[in-house]
Amino acid sequence: MKLPTTLNINGYIYKIKYTDDMRTVSDDGEKCFGYIDSYNKEITVYKDGHEMQTILHEVFHALSEILHLKCFDGKKGHKELDILSSAVMDFLIRNNIVKL
Numbered sequence: 001m002k003l004p005t006t007l008n009i010n011g012y013i014y015k016i017k018y019t020d021d022m023r024t025v026s027d028d029g030e031k032c033f034g035y036i037d038s039y040n041k042e043i044t045v046y047k048d049g050h051e052m053q054t055i056l057h058e059v060f061h062a063l064s065e066i067l068h069l070k071c072f073d074g075k076k077g078h079k080e081l082d083i084l085s086s087a088v089m090d091f092l093i094r095n096n097i098v099k100l
């Protein structure tokens with residue numbers, strides 16, 4: 001599958017970058033598979049074979065910020081964002097909308 005280098009997320013163009021370096025960006029020092037820079041409209045994705053899953057996760061972060069959603073705030077909200085992005089990815093694959 002060809003991975004995107006730009007995405008239009010609710011009217012905003014985000015640049016998608018891919019890296020072999022897993023960045024440590026969370027407050028508690030956890031390694032992250034993806035990182036979103038909302039100010040510069042950039043999403044960085046770790047190349048691990050699950051890039052689309054990570055991109056979808058970061059798209060939910062972008063939508064949450066753009067739409068001023070509060071439901072994904074905090075650690076519990078982030079976990080639910082991750083579960084939702086996994087479920088949506090599963091839906092896209094099962095219905096042949098996304099092919100891996």
Ligand SMILES: [Zn+2]
Binds near residue numbers: 057061078
């Ligand atoms: Zn996240």
